[in-house]
Amino acid sequence: xxxxxxxxxxYLQGFGxxxxxLVVSGLAALVIGTLVAxxxxxxxxxxxxxxxxxxxxxRNTPLTLVLFFCIFVLPLLDVRxxxxxxxxxxxxxxxxxxxxxxxxxxVNGVPVxxxxxxxxxxxxxxxxxxxxxxxxxxxxxxPPLINVFIALTKNTSVAGGFFVVELxxxxxxxxxxRGDQVIPVLLGVAAFYLLIxxxxxxxxxxxERRWVVQR
Amino acid sequence: xxxxxxxxxxxxxxxxxxxxxIAGGIAxxxxxxxxxxxxxxxxxxxxxxxxxxxxxIFADPTVWRYIFVAGVWGTLRAxxxxxxxxxxxxxxxxxxxxxxxxxxxxxxxxxLEFVRGMPVLLMMLFILLVLNTGSxxxxxxxxxxxxxxxxxEALRAGLASxxxxxxxxxxxxxxxxxxxxxxxxFPQAFRQMLPIIIAQLVxxxxxxxxxxxxxxxxxxxxxxxxLASFYGNYYLFSFFIVTLVLYLAMNxxxxxxxxxxxxxxxxxxGQKPPNPDEENEELLKGVAKANAxxxxxxxxxx
Numbered sequence: 001x002x003x004x005x006x007x008x009x010x011y012l013q014g015f016g017x018x019x020x021x022l023v024v025s026g027l028a029a030l031v032i033g034t035l036v037a038x039x040x041x042x043x044x045x046x047x048x049x050x051x052x053x054x055x056x057x058x059r060n061t062p063l064t065l066v067l068f069f070c071i072f073v074l075p076l077l078d079v080r081x082x083x084x085x086x087x088x089x090x091x092x093x094x095x096x097x098x099x100x101x102x103x104x105x106x107v108n109g110v111p112v113x114x115x116x117x118x119x120x121x122x123x124x125x126x127x128x129x130x131x132x133x134x135x136x137x138x139x140x141x142x143p144p145l146i147n148v149f150i151a152l153t154k155n156t157s158v159a160g161g162f163f164v165v166e167l168x169x170x171x172x173x174x175x176x177x178r179g180d181q182v183i184p185v186l187l188g189v190a191a192f193y194l195l196i197x198x199x200x201x202x203x204x205x206x207x208e209r210r211w212v213v214q215r
Numbered sequence: 216x217x218x219x220x221x222x223x224x225x226x227x228x229x230x231x232x233x234x235x236x237i238a239g240g241i242a243x244x245x246x247x248x249x250x251x252x253x254x255x256x257x258x259x260x261x262x263x264x265x266x267x268x269x270x271x272i273f274a275d276p277t278v279w280r281y282i283f284v285a286g287v288w289g290t291l292r293a294x295x296x297x298x299x300x301x302x303x304x305x306x307x308x309x310x311x312x313x314x315x316x317x318x319x320x321x322x323x324x325x326x327l328e329f330v331r332g333m334p335v336l337l338m339m340l341f342i343l344l345v346l347n348t349g350s351x352x353x354x355x356x357x358x359x360x361x362x363x364x365x366x367x368e369a370l371r372a373g374l375a376s377x378x379x380x381x382x383x384x385x386x387x388x389x390x391x392x393x394x395x396x397x398x399x400x401f402p403q404a405f406r407q408m409l410p411i412i413i414a415q416l417v418x419x420x421x422x423x424x425x426x427x428x429x430x431x432x433x434x435x436x437x438x439x440x441x442l443a444s445f446y447g448n449y450y451l452f453s454f455f456i457v458t459l460v461l462y463l464a465m466n467x468x469x470x471x472x473x474x475x476x477x478x479x480x481x482x483x484x485g486q487k488p489p490n491p492d493e494e495n496e497e498l499l500k501g502v503a504k505a506n507a508x509x510x511x512x513x514x515x516x517x
Contacts (some may be wrong), residue, residue: 044239056467161425186345194332
C-alpha cells in the first residue's frame with residue numbers, strides 16, 4: 001500500500017494525462033465523427049461512399065497499429081509533434097467511426113412513422129427535423145455515445161505503451177520499481193480507471209432505462 | 216428514411232445533388248492523390264515510399280513465410296485460444312449473472328462491472344507480472360476475461376429478451392428451473408446473440424495486437440519490430456502497409472461473417488436480430504430490458 005502513497009503524485013500526474021487524452025481526443029472524435037455521420041446520411045453519393053469506406057477501414061484496424069503509425073511512421077513523413085499530441089491524433093481518429101455509428105444509428109432509429117406523422121400534420125423539413133426527429137434521435141444517441149467514451153477511457157491505456165506517461169505507463173514504471181508490491185500498485189491504477197468508467201457506465205444505463213420505457 | 220423528411224427531389228434538387236456528388240468525389244480523389252504524391256515524393260537522398268527498391272524484399276518468399284508462420288499464426292493462435300475460452304466463460308458468466316439466488320447474482324455483477332471497466336492492457340500486465348505466466352497466456356487470459364464478461368452480458372441480454380412464456384412452458388412441463396434454462400432458453404438466447412458474439416470476437420482479434428506492448432510475438436511485433444529492425448528503417452513504411460493490409464483482411468472477413476450470420480438468423484427466425492455493427496447499443500437495450508423485466512418480476516406475477 002505504501003508504494004501507492006509514496007508515488008501518489010506520480011499517479012495523479014498519470015491520471016491527469018489520462019483525463020487530458022480522454023477529453024481532447026473525445027472532443028476531436030466527436031467533431032470528426034459528426035462530420036463522418038453527416039456524410040454517411042447525406043444525399044450526396046460520393047460522400048456517403050467515402051464515409052462508409054472510412055468507417056469500415058478504421059473500425060477494423062487495431063488501435064495499437066493506429067498508434068504505432070502516429071508514433072513511429074509519422075516522423076518518417078516529417079511530422080514533428082510531441083508524443084501526447086500524436087497519441088491524441090491516433091485516439092481521435094480511431095474513435096471517430098464509433099462516434100459516427102452511434103450518431104447514425106440514433107437518427108436511423110427514429111421510426112419512419114414519426115417523420116410521416118409530422119409531415120402529414122403539415123410540418124416542413126425544418127420543423128420535422130427540429131421538433132420531431134432530432135429530439136428523439138438525441139435521446140437514443142447519448143447512451144451509446146457514453147459507451148464509446150467509456151471505451152475511449154480504456155483505450156487511452158494503449159498510449160501508455162507508446163511513450164505517453166499516463167496511468168498505465170505510471171503503473172508499469174512503479175510496478176517495475178516496487179517488485180514486492182505489484183498487486184496493490186496495479187490495483188491502484190485499476191481504481192483510477194474505474195473512477196471514470198463505472199460512473200459513466202451507471203449514467204449510460206440510467207439514461208437508457210429512463211428513455212427506453214418512454215417509447 | 217431521409218426522403219420522408221422532405222418532398223421528393225425535383226429536377227433542380229437532383230441536379231444539385233449530382234453536382235455536389237461530383238464535386239465531393241473530385242475533392243476526395245484530390246485528397247487521395249495528394250497523399251499518394253506526398254508519399255511518393257523523394258525523401259532527401261532517398262526515393263519515395265512507393266519506389267520499387269523499398270518493396271523488393273517482399274519478392275523473397277522467406278519474408279512472407281516468416282510473416283505468416285510467426286506473425287499471422289501468433290496472432291491467430293492467441294485469438295483462437297482466447298475466443299474458445301471467452302465464449303465458455305461468457306456462458307458461465309451469463310448463467311451466474313441471471314441466477315435466482317442473490318448471493319450468486321450480485322457478486323457476479325460486481326466482478327463483471329470491475330472487469331468491464333478496466334483496460335485489457337492493464338489486465339495483461341497484471342497477469343504477466345503477478346501470475347508470471349509468460350506473455351502468451353497473459354494475452355490469452357486477459358482477452359478471455361474481458362471478452363468473456365462482454366459475451367456474458369450479451370447472452371444475459373439474450374436470455375432476458377426471450378418471451379417469458381418460454382420459461383413458463385418449460386416449467387409447466389415439469390422441468391426444473393436449471394433444465395428449462397439450459398434446454399429451452401439458452402439455445403435460443405445463444406442463437407439470437409450469435410452476431411453480437413462474433414462482433415465481439417472481432418474486437419478480441421484486434422486486441423491481440425496489444426500483445427505487442429507486453430512482449431508477445433504476434434503480427435505487429437514480427438513485422439514492425441523484428442523484420443523492420445532486421446531490414447532497417449528504409450523498409451519501415453512498407454512493412455507498415457503490409458501489416459495494415461493483413462489486419463484489415465482478417466478483421467473485415469470476420470466482420471462480414473458476423474453480418475452474414477445476422478442476416479441468416481433474421482431469415483431463419485423471422486425476428487430482427489441484433490445488429491453486429493452496433494454492439495454497444497444492442498447490449499444496452501438488452502440490459503435495460505432485462506432490468507425492466509426484473510423489476511416487473513419483483514412486483515410478482517410469476
